[in-house]
Amino acid sequence: MAAVERPFPPGDYDVVVVGSGPGGLQTSYCLRSLGVRHAVLSRDDRPAGMFRHFPIFQRLITWTKPDAPVEKTAREYEWYDHNSLLADEPELKAVMPGLMDRAFDLPSRHEMEAGLVTFAERAGLDVRYGCTWESTRQEDDGLVLVTSDGEYKARAVVFALGVTEPWLADVPGLEHASHYVETRDPARYQGREVFVVGKRNSGFEIAQGVLPWARKIVLGSPRPVQMEALALSALRVRYLHPYDEYSRGGPGTYVIDVTIERIEPLGERFRVVTHGTTWDGTLEFEVDDVIAATGFRTPLQDLPSLGLVTVADDRIPALTTWWESVSLPGAFFAGNASQGARGLGKRGAGASSSSVNGFRYNARVLAEQLARRLTGWEPPRERVDDIVAFLLHELSSAPDLWVQKGYLCRAVSRSDDGWRDEGVMPLAHYLDAVEDDGAAASVEVDEKGTILPTLYFRDRGEIREHQLDPHPLHEYESEPYRKHVAALVG
Amino acid sequence: MSIADTLGQLALFADLTPSQLAAIAHTHEEDVFAQGERVLRRGLSGGNFYVILQGEAAVEVEGEERHILGRGEFFGEISALTGEPPAADVVARTVLRCLVIPAAQFERLLLERPQFMLRLLRMEARRLQGTVEWRQ
Numbered sequence: 001m002a003a004v005e006r007p008f009p010p011g012d013y014d015v016v017v018v019g020s021g022p023g024g025l026q027t028s029y030c031l032r033s034l035g036v037r038h039a040v041l042s043r044d045d046r047p048a049g050m051f052r053h054f055p056i057f058q059r060l061i062t063w064t065k066p067d068a069p070v071e072k073t074a075r076e077y078e079w080y081d082h083n084s085l086l087a088d089e090p091e092l093k094a095v096m097p098g099l100m101d102r103a104f105d106l107p108s109r110h111e112m113e114a115g116l117v118t119f120a121e122r123a124g125l126d127v128r129y130g131c132t133w134e135s136t137r138q139e140d141d142g143l144v145l146v147t148s149d150g151e152y153k154a155r156a157v158v159f160a161l162g163v164t165e166p167w168l169a170d171v172p173g174l175e176h177a178s179h180y181v182e183t184r185d186p187a188r189y190q191g192r193e194v195f196v197v198g199k200r201n202s203g204f205e206i207a208q209g210v211l212p213w214a215r216k217i218v219l220g221s222p223r224p225v226q227m228e229a230l231a232l233s234a235l236r237v238r239y240l241h242p243y244d245e246y247s248r249g250g251p252g253t254y255v256i257d258v259t260i261e262r263i264e265p266l267g268e269r270f271r272v273v274t275h276g277t278t279w280d281g282t283l284e285f286e287v288d289d290v291i292a293a294t295g296f297r298t299p300l301q302d303l304p305s306l307g308l309v310t311v312a313d314d315r316i317p318a319l320t321t322w323w324e325s326v327s328l329p330g331a332f333f334a335g336n337a338s339q340g341a342r343g344l345g346k347r348g349a350g351a352s353s354s355s356v357n358g359f360r361y362n363a364r365v366l367a368e369q370l371a372r373r374l375t376g377w378e379p380p381r382e383r384v385d386d387i388v389a390f391l392l393h394e395l396s397s398a399p400d401l402w403v404q405k406g407y408l409c410r411a412v413s414r415s416d417d418g419w420r421d422e423g424v425m426p427l428a429h430y431l432d433a434v435e436d437d438g439a440a441a442s443v444e445v446d447e448k449g450t451i452l453p454t455l456y457f458r459d460r461g462e463i464r465e466h467q468l469d470p471h472p473l474h475e476y477e478s479e480p481y482r483k484h485v486a487a488l489v490g
Numbered sequence: 491m492s493i494a495d496t497l498g499q500l501a502l503f504a505d506l507t508p509s510q511l512a513a514i515a516h517t518h519e520e521d522v523f524a525q526g527e528r529v530l531r532r533g534l535s536g537g538n539f540y541v542i543l544q545g546e547a548a549v550e551v552e553g554e555e556r557h558i559l560g561r562g563e564f565f566g567e568i569s570a571l572t573g574e575p576p577a578a579d580v581v582a583r584t585v586l587r588c589l590v591i592p593a594a595q596f597e598r599l600l601l602e603r604p605q606f607m608l609r610l611l612r613m614e615a616r617r618l619q620g621t622v623e624w625r626q
Contacts, residue, residue: 170492222509223516259512277513309585311491311520318522318585326524342521346536348592350519434526444536447594465534465575486529 007126010150014374015039018145019160020047020127022116022356023335023363026085027158028125030367033088039152040125041145043132050162058184058239059106060199062357066097066105070347078399082357083107085119086364094190095119124133135302139146143330156370159317160335160363163354167315169294171197173263176270177290178372180206189214195272195285197260198293199223204239206293207253216252218285224257257282263290269446286318298337303328316340321426323366332370338362343407344428349445351407352378359406361400365424384412384419387439388485392477394441395453395468400424406444409456411436431456431463439489457488464488493520493589496543500562502613505605514589514599521590523582530566530580539570539596545586550579558583567610570596 005353007178015031017024020042023119028040042049060083066164069082072094078086084096084114090184096115100107107115132148142155180202186209196203200221202480207217219242245253272285297315300308311318317333318326321340325331331341339353341362351357371377384390394401394410401408411422413436422438430440437459444452444467453468453476466488494515497503501586503511520543523529541564549557549565553598556578559565569576570593591599600607 207589221516222512224513226517257513259509275509277509278525309522309587311522318587320524322528326522326527342519342590343537344534345519345521345590345592346534347592348538350596353497409498428528431531431534446536463533467535 006128008041008128010147010152012153013037013039014154015156015158016041016145016154017158017160017334017369018042019162019335020044020120020129021050021160021162021335022085022337023160023162023359024127024158025116025123026126026360026363027160027334027367028127029085029087029119029123030364030369032125034367034371034375036367036371036377037374039154040127041131041133041147041152042127042129043148045129046117047120047127048113048241050164051113051116054164054182055202055205056180056295057186057192058205059104059108060112060355060476061106061239062355063105064100064107065099066100066102070237072097076397076399079397079402080452082355082403083112085116085356086360087119087123089123092123095122115229122435126277132154133301135307138306138328138330154330155374156330156332158328158332158334158366158370159298159300159303159331159337161337163296163298163316163336165297165299166292166294167297167313168230168292169197169313171260171263171294174260174290174292174294175263176263176265177292180291182290183209185242186210186213187405189289191215192288193286194218194291195220195270195287196291196293197221198295199225199255200293200295201239202295203293204242206291207242208239211245211253214252216254216287217242218254218256220256220258220260220272220274222257222259222277225255227479241378245289256283298340303331309342320352321428322369323362332366334363334366335359338366343426344431346406346444347447349406351404353404353407357403358407361404361424363427365408369425379423381413381420383417383420384421387412387419387489388482389477390419390421391439391441391455391485392481395443395455396474398441398443401441401443406442409440409442411438411440427456430458434458435461455485493513493543495582495590497541497589500541502541502542502564502605502609504610506603512603513543518589518591518595519566523586523588525582527582527586528579529582529586529588530564530569530576531589533575534576535575536593537566537576538593539566539591540580540588540589540607543570543587543589546583548581548583550581551577558622564613567596569593569616 015038017040031038062082064083065080070076073090099114135146143157145152189210194214196219210229244253257278261273264271309318317340323338338359409427439454442454444454455466457464494511497511547559548555
């Protein structure tokens, strides 16, 4: 049998994508649809590497609803299915609901892995597996990646590496702890007293996982638990039982706001010395296990030495609104690391860029931007006859606007021959860089979680912002809304 | 250096204990802007309060630079407190690193940490004094 030829040999490409998780696959699918010449490299031997390991105990926290009021091939269905990648062909759309057993509307990680493998197979996405990115250098008009297979030169590199490298907070003695990734069988914690450092996703996930086994669980970190924020976060779906036990006074489960002064070994056990952040005082614990659930970082390798700047205690690359490094031109990020672009952050709200539901849209918008820059691609700019209906339909049911609230908008331009669809783009770009007269629709949210359908009109350089009234069913296509927007359009 | 350590070096936070600083640093997000990126937009709702951790920002009115802000200085407090949209743009002059505190949480922080509020008021008073002197 002849050897199977591996795709994407070393050489020059317009774009190189690194990674074969959901961010890399979505980016490659979209670049291919737009006709951008690119290579995809992965050190793994098949897609979806992260979901073979994480999350350890639990399901994902984003929903997929097999039955919905709209057809699975409709764009609007994406709002009901937060775990499938995006595609144009009917057989590639909504892959996830067909693979789930309906025990929950949240997929297990095995189902998620199967969904990505199925998508890659059905779409015939090529990836050069077993190719490890080793180092990087800048050249006149791009980046060169040195890999285990040779050198790849590209004008733009899209790093879709995930946020998967264990990260330890700067706490004296935390090196004695085991990291979240080393946690395995929950039965190991039977009858033991466990201190979990960290109160974000992985901290609560571990606590939830060992709750039926451990004798005592303490979750501690400086950040105060803000119930009103947690109630609006995806975390509430699966992980909040430890907090529920603590807040109702359940014995043996504690969720506390503390800085940790030090962790010291005490024979087989550990002493944890803490100080309150939202209360005055000191507490000491003696426990059998300390688990560091202080999070993960993007495996950036040598990129910081080329000038790449990071955020969030050095864990995430700092990105522009188009997901390009703020300090290393040509280095773009897709997937979970696209959370390094915060957008306008109006009222403190962030986008859903750390999960598939949000970053699949980032990848599509990024692919279009790269196609524009590298190949001169232009969007179809179809004529919009009923601008009022168009804007109100986007505000009511555009999945990209509903997932990436306040980050992505649908833009239209206005000229003498009427309105034209300019597509989906970052709202910050529309407000700061678009010059044509027109409008943009964005779904935003206030600090109480109220959904604010918002329109921006650009008229001879001036921007006017209008929030439409909230509606209990989030339906903005009725006559009163039509009248309101018709008056705004003029 | 951690965000809490950086805050500890700024006059605005000089009266807070390390634990209090850690709570602030872990509660609020850091954001980094590219040179030339807009941070605050004139006339738009929902602006946050920003403290500069690193870099420089320019206050611009109709594209004209009026004032330059550096490490330890802050902006966005007026619209965060009044709920009115900002009257000027703020643009990053260099790569700019800021701590971002949304308006509702800014108000809570002022009430919870009066020493922080007093420091902020003093700095605000000096700015106002500068503006009055400049106008005379």
